[in-house]
Amino acid sequence: MDKIVIRGGQQLSGSVRISGSKNSALPILAATLLTKERCVIQRVPDLSDVHYMLQILAHLGAEVERASGTVTVQAEKVNTVAPYEIVRKMRASVCVLGPLLGREKEATVSMPGGCVIGDRPIDLHLRGFEGLGAAVRVHAGNVKVFAPELHGTTISLEGKSGTTVLGTDNVMMAAVLAEGTTIIEDAAREPEVVDLANFLQKMGANIEGAGTSRIVIEGAKELHGAEHEVIPDRIEAGTFLIAGAIAGKEVTVNRVRADHLTAITDVLRDCGFGLNGTNGSLSIRPNGATKSLNIKTQPYPGFPTDMQAQMCALLSTVAGVSSVTENIFPQRFMHISELKRMGAAIELDGSTARIRGVGSLSGAPVMASDLRASAALILAGLLADGTTEINRVYHIDRGYEMIDEKLIDLGAQIERVKV
Ligand code: EPU
Helix, strand or coil, X not given: CEEEEEECCXXXXXXXXXXXXXXXXXXXXXXXXXXXXEEEEECCCCCHHHHHHHHHHHHCCCEEEEECCEEEXXXXXXXXXXXXXXXXXXXXXXXXXXXXXXXXXXXXXECCCCEXXXXXXXHHHHHHHHHCCCEEEEECCXXXXXXXXXXXXXXXXXXXXXXXXXXXXXXXXXXXXXECEEEEECCCCCHHHHHHHHHHHHCCCEEECECECEEEEECCCCCCCCEEECCECHHHHHHHHHHHHHHEEEEEEECCCHHHCHHHHHHHHXXXXXXXXXXXXXXXXXXXXXXXXXXXXXXXXXXXXXXXXXXXXXXXXXCCEEEEECCCCCCCCHHHHHHHHCCCEEEEECCEEEEECCCCCECCEEECCCHHHHHHHHHHHHHCECEEEEECCHHHHCCCCCHHHHHHHCCCEEEEEEC
């Protein structure tokens, strides 16, 4: 297991090239199961979660090739069972359910468990499949969905915590091959859902309204092969913007979609940082005094839960008292106790973190608990005096392509050590 060692306090400057989006690439790769023909997906990030997805596709019978950022998948024949040994490694494996159900009218996937960011049910995915006419059985840790035929219908994906991103993806992927019209109400509006819908349309699906809360799908008889380039990773871009805010002279993120980053850039501007750029490239620099903030995570276009931990790291040294409320995963606060070990003054009150900005953080050995918590600890390490050692760093490799190399290029002193 590797660890990352950071000597904090170095000033960062320069530019960083943002990778393709993990959360777009995973469902798009799953969607290649919807056709017998060859699909070519570009700008696929080199991440362990992507490797797990490619393993699942291969297990299901697809031929998979990868040459740097381009993945080719051809699923001429598929089997419909994704076993625990593979699925347990990554929750997003659940998004093969929709395409398998759409194509083969049945799928069995090991039921994903909870994870460190909280309880993560799939009831809304299953509600959507049932709406399309599928039966759902949970047995021996597996969930099986099956139907003689799928029929279009109106489905609401509103749950007690709002809508669901992968649930919207899953229902959309099943509905593209259902008979008739499916209307998804209360759909997730994330750019990653739109990216998947764009790919499905290139495959011959008829989808309108992706990016709004009402998606209308006209079922097709079959889909064909297509080529697609994955959108830039807005969470990686946001993380590097915060690295620039924390330790930057001026840091530029290139190959981004600034329109996907508005909630993040608005918050950074409110905090007192200078941001400018075009839609494809954004720069951040310190701009004098910083201000404490009150933030709430929300579904897109609100402030993303996947940036909450990184924002907590930034606010740890911003003078005044900030509050960060987590509305999507109320228990997603494993980073707080580690940030406190580095000297941050944070109190948790239910799903709100109250952060009193301190003068400085001090380097310490810390433990990464999940992907975004790891990113937050790296950011805190860049800011801290002395050396920070981040253990269990495999979490970071699930979602950030070459984060250590990219930070070194910006001037960080960071080293990956084999343990
Ligand atoms: N929920 C339900 N029932 C369901 C599905 C979700 O109650 O059937 C609840 C969840 O418990 C949560 C809320 O709805 O409270 C939203 O969860 P959602 O289903 O939208 O999450 P997801 O689709 O499983 C994706 C991303 C996450 C990101 C969330 C929210 C992927 C692979 N994962 O997960 O990304 O946090 O949307 O934006 O796209 C990450 O990249 O670090 C990450 C965790």
